[in-house]
Amino acid sequence: MTVLVVTNDFPPRQGGIETFVRSLCDELSDVVVYTSRTSGAAQYDSSLPFPVVRDRTSMLLPTARVTRDVVRVMQRVGADRVVFGAAAPLGLMGSSLRKAGARRIVALTHGHETWWAGTPGARRALRRIGDAADTLTSVSAWCEEQIAPALSPDAAARMRRLTPGVDTSRFFPDCGGEQVRKGLGLEGVPVVACVSRLVARKGQDTLIQAWPRVLAVVPDAVLLLVGGGPDRARLEELALSTGVSHAVRFTGAVPWEDVPPYVDAADVFAMPCRTRRFGLEPEALGIVTLEASAAGKPVVVGDSGGAPDTVRHGETGYLVDPYNPVAAALRITELLTDPARAKAMGEAGRTWVQAEWTWSSSGQILRELLDLR
Structure with a gap:
């Protein structure tokens, strides 16, 4: 057949x-x-x-x-x-x-x-x-x-x-993140990664707007934006005007087969995705969030469309208002300053993905x- x-x-x-x-x-x-x-x-x-x-x-x-x-x-x-x-x-x-x-x-x-x-x-x-x-x-x-x-x-x-x-044989803890950190000069610093195309719907601008509040609590934190896309120039200007360009790193496009180590390089995965164009442009699911959970990372995700299906709020990470940089900063700093909680959420996320995704x-x-x- x-x-x-x-x-x-x-x-x-x-x-x-x-x-x-x-x-x-x-x-x-x-x-x-x-x-x-x-x-x-x-x-x-x-x-x-x-x-x-x-x-x-x-x-x-x-x-x-x-x-x-x-x-x-x-x-x-x-x-x-x-x-x-x-x-x-x-x-x-x-x-x-x-x-x-x-x-x-x-x-x-x-x-x-x-x-x-x-x-x-x-x-x-x-x-x-x-x-x-x-x-x-x-x-x-x-x-x-x-x-x-x-x-x-x-x-x-x-x-x-x-x-x-989710291919948990590709996305797993320690699948190459240390090498990525070394190559980017990020050894020993807290890293929050967003792995996605640079388009308005994914909410990278919300993360940049949140970053001054993150730096006020975690001064050496770095926002790693992994991926290419049409929004890069706008995001670079926003980082400059917000005064956080020194703490925001753009990798450009990364081949699909090389993505797992970039996810693994993060202490926290964040993608405050949002619904745009009067509801006609939502986040249908967000498989990269589940890939981050498979890699043992706590996640911070925007409450848009089907994205809530990819996180167990309070257990594997948090849902946030994607239009509220303060809310995003609060959850990110909470995870960066409480490594035990972040580790427990990451472990719970991997267990969940292995069982159900x-x-x-x-x-x-x-x-x-x-x-x-």
């Missing part, structure tokens, strides 16, 4: 959805991927244990031509199960693939579908996607609450939670949804 994964989001492109889809493929015994063209794909694809078919375009859309090509591949490889890596918009091909022989269709949602659910024309398209699929999945309770009202009652009743897992459990759910036995 071959599974055809149809996705616009697949490595070597980097991102949360790409990692999610790629990792789920590893949980399927017979899989073929149909995806978009991207630089470096040939070398990457040659290293995979399953075949990848690249479309001629760099952006997959559910056009008549793409639908015909997907049907041809589905029939050529004998696939009768289909997974859409992101439900919107590719799930609009669902009814055509069903007519072509797909017995089970699972469409993954991640977060941008909440925007579809709240926009009239897109909402109707999302309803069609839900009706064509056997199951729409959601990554968090919040996402399900936002998406379900846009679906037909039958489709809403068929929704299932399917969360990303594994790729094997996510794969088992997907196999059940696809009726693979």
